[in-house]
Amino acid sequence: MGCENAFYSLLITFSVALVTYNVLLSANAPLKYEFPGQAASVDPVIKIPADRKMKGGQNGQRRMFHTAVTATDAVYSTWQTRVMYYWFKQQKDRPGSEMGGFTRVLHSGKPDRFMDEIPTFVAQPLPPGIDKGFVVLNRPWAFVQWLEKANIKEDYILMAEPDHLIVKPIPNLAVNNLAAAFPFFYIEPKKYEQLLRKFYPEEKGPITNIDPIGNSPVIIKKEYLKNIAPTWMNVSLELKNDPEADKAFGWVLEMYGYAIASAIHGVGNILHKDLMIQPPWDTEIGNTHIIHYTYGCDYDLTGKFTPGKFGEWRFDKRSYTQNPPPRNLAMPPKGVSESVVTLVKMVNEATKNIPDWETSW
16 A cells, blocks of 8 residues: 555656646647547547437447546535535436446545545646646646546546536437537637647648537547546646737636647547536526536526626525535526526525535535
């Protein structure tokens, strides 16, 4: 056991040094896209293939995937992860599910008090100053560490986030050599083609090879993600260190980093718009599997939506940065959309059933 700990410490020390070295060289050297493995032999696919409808259970075989959520030990991140994991457990074994194991990839560098509640891998954060205050850059670095060290039984991985609520069981939507991903309207590779060519040169292929995605939600073969993750890390750091890219991409910079890395390694994505909804803009549940509650939901007491203005009734995760939401949040007024009502109901059910919700912080 001592030898294993010593080896792991040596591996992390070496990896941190390597990241720092890459960053120091980034201003004067091209990206080392091939580190640490070779690109997966997957042709980029732009259009949805004819066999898109092939889902989980092909040839009678269930294709299980492992769900991984990156998180910090801050209260804001932790309460969302606890709620997310509660709903993961509710949906995991229901018909239609191909959901396997679950890991919180905790990139705070040390265990926290919720290790027994949530299966957790502790990753080290980037060296001080490397993220330049943009904590999300720790996400790809955390995945690099987890994929190197963890024993992941499943052949596929779903990358998810703390503010995802699983509404219904998720099948494995990846098909053949393609990953499955949600398209984001604000990821616009074509719009930024000239800028992106610094990181995805013309010899790599057309700019349309870069899909309008982030790393989450994405269902992908584990072997492909192992190749992509170090490139995702390096590209994201390069983007952050490029003033033009940093200004253009802002808070979605790391999402562009993943999209570029996926294209570099030739991994195409089937774009599933119905994989996820984002209240309050998406109003109905429909066939979705995930509610992503990243936006504030504001309404007056008659149920009228008041975007850009604090509502008389509101739910916004950012209201709970220092303390978790209390149990039994007030339900929305009559007339508020199904998606928002479902969101609040699900948060309330989770907080009601998670032990010591109001005293364990």
